[in-house]
Structures are given as C-alpha cells and as structure tokens.
Amino acid sequence: MPETIGFLKPRQAVLDRRREIIADLTDLLPDGCLISDERGLKPFETDAFLAYRRLPLAVALPETTGQVAAVLKYCSRYGIPVVPRGAGTSLSGGAIPQEDAIVVGLSKMSRILDIDLFNRTATVQAGVTNLNISETVSPDGFFYAPDPSSQLACTIGGNIGMNSGGAHCLKYGVTTNNLLGVKMVLFDGTVIELGGKALDAPGYDLLGLVCGSEGQLGIVTEATVRLIAKPEGARPVLFGFASSEAAGSCVADIIGAGIIPVAIEFMDRPAIEICEAFAHAGYPLDVEALLIVEVEGSEAEMDAMLQSIIEIARRHDVMTIKESQSALEAALIWKGRKSAFGATGRIADYICMDGTVPLSQLSHVLRRTGEIVAGYGLRVANVFHAGDGNMHPLILYNINDPEDAARAEAAGNDILRLCVDAGGCLTGEHGVGIEKRELMRHQYSQADLNQQMAARAAFDPQWLLNPSKVFPLEGRPAA
Amino acid sequence: MQTNFSLEQLADPHVAESEKILRKCVHCGFCTATCPTYVLLGDELDSPRGRIYLIKDMLENGRPADSETVTHIDRCLSCLSCMTTCPSGVDYMHLVDHARIHIEKTYRRPFKDRFARAVIAATLPYPKRFRLALRAAGIVRPVSGLLKRIPLLRTFAVMLDLAPATLPPASAAARPKIHAAKGARRGRVALLTGCAQPVLRPEINEATVRLLTGQGIEVVVAEGEGCCGALVHHMGREDQALKAARRNVDAWLKATEESSLDAIVVTASGCGTMIKDYGHVLRLDPGYAEKAAKVSAMAKDITEYLAELDLPEQEARGLTVAYHSACSMQHAQKITTVPKQLLKRAGFTVRDPAEGHLCCGSAGTYNILQPEISAKLKARKVRNIEATRPNAIATGNIGCIMQIASGTKVPILHTVELLDWAYGGPKPAEL
Numbered sequence: 018m019p020e021t022i023g024f025l026k027p028r029q030a031v032l033d034r035r036r037e038i039i040a041d042l043t044d045l046l047p048d049g050c051l052i053s054d055e056r057g058l059k060p061f062e063t064d065a066f067l068a069y070r071r072l073p074l075a076v077a078l079p080e081t082t083g084q085v086a087a088v089l090k091y092c093s094r095y096g097i098p099v100v101p102r103g104a105g106t107s108l109s110g111g112a113i114p115q116e117d118a119i120v121v122g123l124s125k126m127s128r129i130l131d132i133d134l135f136n137r138t139a140t141v142q143a144g145v146t147n148l149n150i151s152e153t154v155s156p157d158g159f160f161y162a163p164d165p166s167s168q169l170a171c172t173i174g175g176n177i178g179m180n181s182g183g184a185h186c187l188k189y190g191v192t193t194n195n196l197l198g199v200k201m202v203l204f205d206g207t208v209i210e211l212g213g214k215a216l217d218a219p220g221y222d223l224l225g226l227v228c229g230s231e232g233q234l235g236i237v238t239e240a241t242v243r244l245i246a247k248p249e250g251a252r253p254v255l256f257g258f259a260s261s262e263a264a265g266s267c268v269a270d271i272i273g274a275g276i277i278p279v280a281i282e283f284m285d286r287p288a289i290e291i292c293e294a295f296a297h298a299g300y301p302l303d304v305e306a307l308l309i310v311e312v313e314g315s316e317a318e319m320d321a322m323l324q325s326i327i328e329i330a331r332r333h334d335v336m337t338i339k340e341s342q343s344a345l346e347a348a349l350i351w352k353g354r355k356s357a358f359g360a361t362g363r364i365a366d367y368i369c370m371d372g373t374v375p376l377s378q379l380s381h382v383l384r385r386t387g388e389i390v391a392g393y394g395l396r397v398a399n400v401f402h403a404g405d406g407n408m409h410p411l412i413l414y415n416i417n418d419p420e421d422a423a424r425a426e427a428a429g430n431d432i433l434r435l436c437v438d439a440g441g442c443l444t445g446e447h448g449v450g451i452e453k454r455e456l457m458r459h460q461y462s463q464a465d466l467n468q469q470m471a472a473r474a475a476f477d478p479q480w481l482l483n484p485s486k487v488f489p490l491e492g493r494p495a496a
Numbered sequence: 497m498q499t500n501f502s503l504e505q506l507a508d509p510h511v512a513e514s515e516k517i518l519r520k521c522v523h524c525g526f527c528t529a530t531c532p533t534y535v536l537l538g539d540e541l542d543s544p545r546g547r548i549y550l551i552k553d554m555l556e557n558g559r560p561a562d563s564e565t566v567t568h569i570d571r572c573l574s575c576l577s578c579m580t581t582c583p584s585g586v587d588y589m590h591l592v593d594h595a596r597i598h599i600e601k602t603y604r605r606p607f608k609d610r611f612a613r614a615v616i617a618a619t620l621p622y623p624k625r626f627r628l629a630l631r632a633a634g635i636v637r638p639v640s641g642l643l644k645r646i647p648l649l650r651t652f653a654v655m656l657d658l659a660p661a662t663l664p665p666a667s668a669a670a671r672p673k674i675h676a677a678k679g680a681r682r683g684r685v686a687l688l689t690g691c692a693q694p695v696l697r698p699e700i701n702e703a704t705v706r707l708l709t710g711q712g713i714e715v716v717v718a719e720g721e722g723c724c725g726a727l728v729h730h731m732g733r734e735d736q737a738l739k740a741a742r743r744n745v746d747a748w749l750k751a752t753e754e755s756s757l758d759a760i761v762v763t764a765s766g767c768g769t770m771i772k773d774y775g776h777v778l779r780l781d782p783g784y785a786e787k788a789a790k791v792s793a794m795a796k797d798i799t800e801y802l803a804e805l806d807l808p809e810q811e812a813r814g815l816t817v818a819y820h821s822a823c824s825m826q827h828a829q830k831i832t833t834v835p836k837q838l839l840k841r842a843g844f845t846v847r848d849p850a851e852g853h854l855c856c857g858s859a860g861t862y863n864i865l866q867p868e869i870s871a872k873l874k875a876r877k878v879r880n881i882e883a884t885r886p887n888a889i890a891t892g893n894i895g896c897i898m899q900i901a902s903g904t905k906v907p908i909l910h911t912v913e914l915l916d917w918a919y920g921g922p923k924p925a926e927l
Contacts, residue, residue, distance in 0.1 A: 052541070056564040060540055060549035067497060067523040078539055105540065106525040125538035144538065146529055169581070170529040295583055359583030362522035366497075416498040417519075 021426055022110075022451050024071060024485045027117035031074065031097050038097060039075055042119065045087045050125065052076040061102070061120050065167075066110035066452055068368070068422060073100065073114035078122045082200060082208060082238040085121060089236065090206025092119055098481045099204070101232035103144065103175025106167040108358075108369045109450025111179060111231055115485055121236060123174045129153055130239065137244040138197060138214045143174030143237050147181075150242065159244040162189035165446065166355040173240050180229030182446030184280040184354065185311075187404035189245065191446065193228040200239035201227060204477045214241060226472060231448050232483040234476040248313035251279065253350045254323060256330050257304030257337035261285050261387075261399065264306035265380035267333040268403040271310075272376050276325055281404030282309040282354055285383075288361075288400035288411070295360040296353030299346065301337045308403065309354060357400040358411065365396070365413035370429050371453075372436030373407045373445035382439050386410050386432050393428040395421070407445030408436065434459055449487045457489055470494060497521045500556050509780055510594050511555060517591045518552050520584050521545075527578035527588075532855045532873055533571050541568045544578035544588055551595040560602035561595075569595050571869060573862050574730055575823035575855035580830075589828065590776065593729070600732030612651035616861055617733055621691045621723035621740065627666070630695065633659040654867045658902065660696060667698030669705045675715040682712035683758045685801065686748050688771065691723035693764050693894040699924065700894070703916035704763050704798055710920060711805050716757070720747035724762075726770035729777070730860045741774045742784055745791045752794070759796040763912060765825035765893040766860060771795040772829065797825065798912050799835040799892060810843035810918050815927075817844045817914065818886035820877070820900065822893035823855050835892055835911045842918035847884035851876070858899035870899075878903040888927060890914055 031038070039053045052058060053075045062070040074097075079085045092099050098118040105112050105122075114120050126142040129149070133139070134157055139150050147168040150161040164183035165171055171181070177199065182191040189195065198212030212224040227234055258264040261283075268281055284292065284300070284307045293300045300307055310326055312319045327338060341347040353360075361367050374382045383399065390397040390412055401409035410432055414425035433443050433456050443453045443460050457466060470488055474480070480493070499518050506512045527544035528534045534543035541550065541564075550565045561569075569592065578588050605613070619625045633656050636643075643653035669675075670689040677683075685708065689701055705715050725740030748760055762768035775789030817839055825831050836846045857863055857873030881889055882904060889908040891897060901908045907926035917923050 049539070052539075054564050056550065056553065056562055057541055059553050060546040063523065065522070065524050104525050104528060105545075122540070124534075124540065127538055148529075167524065167526065170525045170527075295585075356526075356583035359522055359524040359526055360585075362520050362524070362584030362586075366522065 020069065021423070022069060022454070023490055024115050024451070025490065027115060028096065028098070031095075031117040034095070035074060038095070041091060042075060042077060042088060045091060046077060046079060046084055050078045050080060050084070052078070061105070061114060061122075064102075064105040064107040064110060064112040066108055066113065066368075066450065068416060069110055069113055069451060071113060071115045073118050073120045074116065076120040076122060078125045080125045082202060085236055085238050086202045086206040086208055088119065088121055089202050089204050092481065093204045093206065093479065096479060096481065098484050100483050101174070101178065101236050103172035103178070104146065104167075104170045106171045106175065107179065107448065107450055108371070109444065109447045109452040111448050111450040111483070111486060112175075113451060123172060123236075123238070126238060133214065134159065134244070136214050137246075138241050139244055140239060140241045141173055142239055144172050147171050147173060147176055154244055155247075158247050160247055161242055162186070162195050162245050163192050166358065168355070173242065174237050177228050177237050177240060178230065178232045179446065179448035182402065182405075182407060184282055184351075184402055187281060187402065188277055188279045193225060195243045196224060196228055196240060197243055198241040199224060199227060199237045201235040201237045203235045204479070204482055209235075212241065229448070230473070231450065231487050233473050233487060234482070249315050250319060251311055251313035251347070252319055252323075253309050253311040253341050253347050255300060255337070255339040255350070256308040256310060256335050257301040258306045258308070259304065259334060259336055261306040261383045262380040263333045264308055265383050265403070267308065267330055267335070269376040269379055270329045270332070271326055272404060274325065274329060276322060278310050278322060278326065278404065279313050280309065280311040280402070283307070283399065283401050283403035284309070284354070284357070285399040287396065287398035288357055291360050291364060291398060292353035292357050292400070294363065295356055296349050298349040298353035299339070300353065301339065304336050309350060354400070361398060361411050361413070366416035367398075367411040367413050368425055368429055369447070370408065370410045370412070370432050371444045371447040372433050372441055373405070374436050374439045374441035376406050378439040378441065379403065379406055382408065382435060385435055389431045389435070390428050393424040395425055395428060402445070405445070406441065430456060451486055454487060455489050457487070463492060466492070497523055497552070499552070505558060510597070514551070514555055514591055514594050517587045518548065521548055521586045522584050524583070526583060527581050530577045530581045530853055532573060532575060532577065533869060535854065536869060536872055542571050547572055548586070548588065548591065551591060554595070554598065561599040562603075566599055566603055569599060571866060573823070573855045573857070573859040575859060576827035577823065577853050577855065580827045580853065596730065596732035597734045600734070608648045608651070611648065612865075613731055616864065617728050617731060617736060620861070621725075621727050623670070623691055623695050626692060627663065627695050630659050630663050634661070651864060655864055658863060658898065660898075663695070664698050667694060667702055669701040670694040670698065670717065672717050672719040675705045675709050675717070677712045677714045678709050679712050681714055684714040684716065684755060685759045685761045686716045686718050686721070686751050686757050688721060688724060688744075688760060688762045688767055689717055690764050690767055690894070691727070696898060697894060697910070699913060700763050700910045703910070703913045703921055704761070706921050707802075707912060707916040707919055708761070711807070713805075716751050718747040718751040720750075724767040724770040726766050727860055729770060738777060738781070741778055741788065744771070745774060745778070745784060745787050748791055748794070749787055757794060759801050760791065760794045761796055761798050761801050763798045763892070763910065764895075765797055765822045765829060765831070766895055768795060768797045769824040769828040797829060797831055797892065799838055800831060802838055802915065803834050807838070807841060807915075807919060809841050812845070813843040813918070815844055815887045816847060816885065817888050817890045818847045818849050818881045818884045818906075820849065820856065820881060820889055820891040820896060821852055822891055822896045823859070825892050826853070835890070838915060839890060839911060842915050844914060844918070847886055849880040849884050851880050856896050856899050858895035860895060863899055874899055874903045882906065888914070
C-alpha cells in the first residue's frame with residue numbers, strides 16, 4: 018500500500034552510530050534484555066495497527082526503573098529517538114517504531130508491588146496487564162475499573178499512555194479517573210513521582226497531563242491505581258432492535274433520562290454474527306442492532322434501573338430482551354464483546370476507528386458511517402461503547418490489496434472528520450498515535466496545538482520521545 | 497495480517513496452508529497474555545505473536561532457519577494456550593508444525609543438540625528401548641553430577657534427573673490382545689497403549705482395561721499399533737512421525753474391519769491430540785488421506801468415551817482432587833469440563849488450581865530440551881496446585897504426571913485410575 022501516513026526522516030547521525038549504540042546499550046542492560054539482531058527486531062516493527070511498519074534500531078527490555086533511566090539518559094545524551102512499548106496492542110500505531118529509534122519495552126517489568134486494600138490502591142509495575150490487577154484483587158472483592166477490550170493483554174503503562182477506556186467506563190470513568198500516581202523516568206534519566214495514594218496532590222495536576230500523553234513526556238515505570246469494591250451483583254441484558262438508528266436513539270434516551278448503567282455496548286448485525294461465531298454467547302441473530310446494557314447493585318437496584326431502561330427500549334420498538342441467567346452466561350456475553358476486534362480477523366482484515374460523538378448525534382453518525390464506507394465499496398461492522406458515544410466502526414478490507422487498503426484508510430479519515438463535525442472528537446480511548454496525527458488539524462486550531470506542543474517540549478525539548486506521533490509533522494517547533 | 501508470498505511459493509501446499517493461517521492473524525496481541533514463556537520471560541519473541549512473525553518472515557523469504565528464529569521456536573511448548581485465547585482463530589498448531597519441519601530440514605544444530613535429539617528420537621517412542629535406557633539410567637545415576645559438566649552429555653544428565661528411580665514391571669495390558677467385555681457386550685474400542693506411558697505407569701492401561709471391560713466394553717490392543725508419533729512430530733521429524741501415523745492407521749483399520757470399533761480410546765491427551773490430527777498430517781498422502789481421516793474421527797480421549805457410557809453417580813468419598821488439565825487436553829482437544837464431571841460423579845471433590853491455563857512445563861520432550869524454563873513452570877504449577885490443599889492430583893497425560901510428580905509429594909494419578917477405583921477397581925497404590 019502506498020503509505021499516506023509519513024514518519025520522520027531517520028537521523029543519519031544515529032544510523033551511522035548503530036554498532037556503537039548497540040554496544041553501549043548492551044553494557045547498560047542485563048543479558049537477554051537487548052535485541053539488535055535484524056531477525057529479532059522484526060516482530061517489534063508494528064503493533065495492532067499493522068498496516069504500518071518500521072524496523073527499530075534496537076529493542077531494550079529493561080527489568081528495573083534504574084535500567085529505564087540509564088537507557089533514556091544515554092539516548093537523550095546522544096540524540097536517539099525512543100519509542101515506548103507496553104504490550105503492543107495499540108490500534109492507532111502508538112507503539113510503531115522508526116528506523117533510528119530504540120524501543121523501550123516494559124514487558125519484563127510485570128510485578129505487582131503493593132496491594133493496599135485498606136486504602137483501596139494497587140501499585141504495580143508498568144508492564145502488568147490491566148486484567149492482572151483485577152484478577153489479583155478479585156478474591157478480596159475488588160477490581161480495577163477501566164477495562165479496555167484488550168485488557169487481557171494490554172499493560173497499565175500503555176493504558177496510561179493512551180488514557181484507555183473500556184466498556185465499564187460509562188460509570189467508572191477512564192484511566193485518568195482511576196489513576197492516583199506514577200513513577201516516571203524523564204528523558205534525561207531523572208526519576209520523578211507524581212501523585213500518590215491520596216485522591217489529590219498539591220500543585221499542578223501533572224498526573225492529568227501525563228495520562229494520555231502517548232509516551233511523549235517520559236516513561237512510566239510504576240503506577241498506583243484506585244481499586245473499587247465489586248458491586249453486590251451485576252447483570253448484562255441484551256436488547257435487540259430492528260435498526261441501528263433505533264438502537265442509537267434508545268441509547269440517547271437512556272442517558273438523556275439521567276440513567277447511567279455500568280455499560281451500554283452496541284453491536285450491529287455484522288458484529289453480532291462475528292462475535293456469536295466466536296463466543297457462542299447467545300446473542301440474537303435476527304436483529305439489526307444489539308445493545309448490551311449492564312446494570313449492577315442490589316437485586317432491587319438492578320430491577321428498578323432495568324425497568325426504566327426496558328420502558329425506554331419499548332418506545333424504540335425493542336424486538337428482544339434477554340437477561341443473562343448465570344455468571345457463566347454473563348461471562349460469555351462479555352467475552353464475545355471484548356473479542357470483537359480479534360474475532361473480526363476470522364472474516365477480513367480491518368482498521369478500527371475510535372471517534373466519539375455526542376449521543377444526540379449517534380444515529381446520524383451511524384447512518385452516515387454506513388454510507389461513507391459503502392461509498393468506498395467496503396463493508397463495516399460496528400461494535401462500540403454506545404453509552405459514552407465512543408464509536409468503533411471496523412472497516413473491513415483486504416490488506417493484501419493495496420487499493421482496498423487505501424480506500425479503507427480514506428473511509429476511516431472521512432468518518433473521523435464526520436465525528437469531529439458532529440461535535441465529537443477523533444479518539445475516545447485508542448489515542449492519536451500515527452493514525453490520527455494529521456487529522457489533529459481538523460480537531461484543533463494551530464494555537465491549540467501550539468499550547469499542547471509547548472507542554473510537550475517542557476518535558477522533552479529535543480522532541481525525541483515517540484516523536485512521530487500525536488502532532489502533525491508540519492508546524493512543529495524546531496527542536 | 498499482510499502476507500507476501502510468490503505464486504511459486506504458494507504452489508507448495510505447506511506454504512499455502514501457512515499463508516492462510518497467517519492471513520487470519522490481526523496482530524491483536526491477546527495471545528501474548530496467556531503464553532507461558534511470555535509470562536515468564538517478558539520478551540515478545542517468546543510469545544505466540546512474536547513467533548508467528550518470525551515464522552512468517554522465515555517462510556516469506558524462503559530462507560533456511562537461523563539460530564535466532566530456532567531459539568524462540570524451540571522455546572515454544574506447543575501448549576496451544578494461544579489457540580484457546582485467539583479470537584481470530586489462528587491455527588498456530590499447524591503453523592508451528594510447519595516451522596519445525598522447516599527448521600529440521602534447513603537448520604544444522606550444534607553437534608551436541610543433534611546427538612541428544614537423535615538419541616531421544618531413537619529411544620523414547622520405543623517401549624523396549626526406553627525400558628532398557630531407564631535401566632541403564634539406574635546404573636549411571638551416581639555419576640549424573642559429572643555428566644552435567646560435560647556439554648555433550650548435559651542433556652543426558654537432565655534425562656537422568658527425570659528418569660524414575662524404580663521401574664514397574666511390564667504389564668500384560670499393553671500386549672496385543674482382545675480383552676473381553678464382562679457381561680453383555682455394549683461396545684468395542686481399540687486402546688492406544690502408548691510408548692512411554694506403559695513403561696512408566698503401566699497401571700494406567702490396566703485401570704482403563706479393567707474399567708472399560710467392567711462396563712461391558714471389549715478392548716482391543718491392535719497388533720502393530722505403537723507410538724503415535726507426537727514426540728518426533730514436535731521435533732520436526734516429519735518422516736518418522738508420518739511413518740508412525742501410517743502404521744497405526746493400518747493397525748486400527750484392520751481391527752475395525754474384523755469387527756467394527758466404536759472408538760479408538762487414548763489415555764494420554766498428548767497422543768490423542770496427534771491421532772486426532774492424523775487426517776491433517778496425512779492429507780497430502782493419496783494412499784492414506786481418507787483412511788487417516790477416518791481414524792482421526794474415531795479417536796477419543798478416555799474421558800470423552802467414558803462420558804458416553806453414563807456411569808452411575810457414586811457416593812462422596814471425602815477425597816479432594818486437584819484436577820490439572822493437560823494443555824493437550826484443554827487447549828488442543830478442547831476437553832475442559834468432561835473429566836471433572838466424571839470425577840465429581842464418581843464421588844470426588846474436585847478443585848481447579850489457579851492459572852490452570854498455564855503449562856506444567858512437561859510438553860513432550862520440552863523438560864529434557866529446555867530444562868530451565870520447564871523447571872520454572874513446574875514450580876509455578878505445583879505452587880498453584882498445592883494451594884488448593886488436595887489429597888491427590890488427577891490429570892490425563894503421562895507427561896504431566898511425571899513432571900508434576902517430580903515436584904510435589906501430593907500423589908498424582910491419571911483420571912482413569914481414580915475412576916477405576918470408584919467403579920470397583922483396586923485403590924491406586926499411590927493413595
């Protein structure tokens with residue numbers, strides 16, 4: 018495919034020093050923690066945004082904060098770009114390297130350091146997976162709320178980088194609302210601590226700035242997150258509708274009525290078929306759109322909320338209502354939903370959009386999305402967090418066909434512009450990465466971008482941390 | 497995922513198959529989370545996604561395997577936990593099989609590795625030779641410390657450590673014979689006697705024959721059957737594996753021609769996985785494709801077959817059993833609940849250890865060839881099992897039995913030994 022998204026030109030001075038850099042980094046790291054062989058580098062050339070690939074100069078897999086600091090200090094001294102990597106599950110290309118960059122992967126830093134149930138916090142290394150936190154505290158009745166669909170694999174460090182969300186964020190908020198503190202290595206090797214176990218910290222909210230900064234301000238090596246007590250009960254309920262528009266308006270009316278369930282997830286017919294084939298969750302196959310609405314609390318609470326939701330759904334001619342009858346059934350309903358993207362791989366390649374729109378615009382944007390993708394001669398499957406308007410159209414295409422791939426990318430850009438024009442934004446939870454970088458101009462004025470870039474430069478004046486991401490390549494300040 | 501093969505490359509049916517498998521992968525990374533080696537080592541090259549990428553690169557470029565690629569493929573346990581996790585349905589099993597054959601054909605291992613592998617491939621699959629080797633092990637055991645210091649013999653020192661100190665006598669259950677059903681005949685099955693299992697734990701086949709015949713099932717040990725071929729298959733020794741497969745196909749088809757078989761019963765899930773795959777591995781052999789598919793369709797794990805017999809519910813025995821699901825059972829054959837249901841019905845209290853999806857590190861010859869990783873996985877597995885405070889451990893694969901037994905004092909038995917006891921057989925000696 019002719020690449021439409023550019024990368025920064027590799028620094029020749031860095032490429033020329035390749036052997037020396039590798040030798041130096043080898044000295045800084047324990048055995049087996051530096052990959053520099055071309056074969057070994059290959060699997061690190063991309064993440065889950067796999068249409069774009071760049072072989073990095075080397076991959077460092079440090080085991081301690083001290084080693085991260087040593088590598089960053091070295092790279093800062095010699096002007097070498099660094100691309101941080103968690104589990105490499107980014108859908109926006111946030112972890113895609115470049116030829117002159119050292120990838121710093123946190124996958125070896127995967128220890129849980131402290132569980133403080135009294136204060137309801139967990140302190141973990143950045144390479145701990147999102148789900149691992151919840152699984153660790155589950156026997157004591159707690160969980161970590163943000164639950165990206167990739168939570169099985171994605172790391173807390175990556176979640177912080179992208180300010181990740183998930184199905185249950187409708188009620189509990191996204192990563193930034195559940196993050197209490199971080200230990201972070203600045204590019205010059207300085208280790209700083211932001212926040213802590215308390216809910217707020219004196220001074221500037223730098224933690225808020227770091228969360229969602231896509232690895233451009235430093236590398237987080239440890240995080241303290243909030244633990245939440247599990248509700249008495251939780252029940253996902255399936256609502257089937259005759260059209261995507263009906264389901265979309267139903268969501269708007271639920272939220273409009275002031276009802277906030279834990280999650281409202283949307284799937285259209287293609288997505289239902291894909292997910293049912295994988296998970297056998299019992300999704301209705303005779304509807305055009307499905308909402309998974311999860312309510313939680315005591316039985317009485319759940320019943321009351323569900324009753325109000327059912328009344329609203331009836332006004333939108335709901336075709337089927339099915340409550341999960343067991344914990345196993347509930348688990349399958351969520352397994353199907355959370356595996357949706359991967360399961361799509363069974364039928365086609367895809368790119369996944371992440372635009373977010375005001376709920377009043379949901380039906381309109383869904384309809385226009387279908388029209389846009391059809392206009393490019395492609396198919397789309399929609400599966401997303403409807404409750405907070407965070408849409409995920411999966412544009413299906415054939416990655417081995419360059420023309421198909423170019424059309425898919427163009428359709429994606431049109432959809433994201435549509436989301437912005439409808440009063441929404443480019444990304445709800447996947448981050449800008451390289452994918453949406455140039456579209457940032459559609460979202461922000463140059464003055465808006467300048468202020469963000471100024472904040473970035475305060476942390477990394479050389480612009481070497483994950484440099485090809487987030488900000489359009491044109492119009493950056495000279496480093 | 498994008499692939500880049502020429503039409504000429506795709507003319508090779510093995511490459512064509514691998515291309516199809518690769519096309520399904522969307523590089524989502526879910527598989528990394530449940531891969532034992534990634535969980536331990538934290539390096540994507542030691543994860544399914546990393547290996548898939550290494551294999552793709554090697555095959556696309558049509559080049560001989562290199563040491564970097566071989567290192568990471570060798571570290572793969574073939575536990576197939578990734579296939580349980582993969583939402584996209586990537587057939588990692590057949591992809592890594594292809595990679596292993598490619599490695600065996602194109603890569604020259606250091607002499608000591610070639611030597612060790614050749615000895616394993618010439619010994620383990622043959623019960624008589626294996627028995628002899630174990631006897632010899634008893635003799636040289638005192639010098640195992642010395643062997644560890646000689647690089648060429650280090651693998652053999654590992655094997656010595658794994659070899660049991662005492663060897664049970666050979667059992668009649670493993671000899672070709674028809675074991676008549678007791679009472680009215682309800683069914684007729686062939687039993688794979690196996691290669692290493694009857695040498696190490698002859699009680700398993702004995703319990704199987706006793707339990708089945710007691711339920712009115714005629715059990716045939718077919719003339720000519722032998723090792724299923726899995727052991728050498730996982731070493732990439734395709735010819736030797738296919739030879740074993742063809743021999744078994746012939747043996748069982750002859751048995752079913754004499755009098756129709758309801759199933760080919762397998763008591764080691766590693767072997768069951770292989771036999772269920774005969775139809776695939778022999779698909780390109782015009783003389784055997786159809787016959788092998790027939791045999792694969794007849795293959796059943798012993799617990800699958802027992803579940804069909806509807807054994808009566810037994811009174812509680814007050815014995816808590818930790819059920820360890822072998823990877824070949826849960827990930828390859830997708831048999832997850834059946835063995836536990838049988839045990840519960842037979843009166844045992846069944847516990848599920850945490851991290852049940854992670855391999856115990858046995859994985860065929862893995863504990864011989866990758867002793868460090870294997871030992872770490874064993875320790876982790878034993879810790880999780882012992883946390884359930886069981887009186888005994890049940891599992892359905894000889895490899896896991898030997899591996900876990902070497903790390904715990906809790907007695908470990910094949911599921912069928914406990915079931916045999918519950919339905920009238922003798923109490924297992926381990927208890």
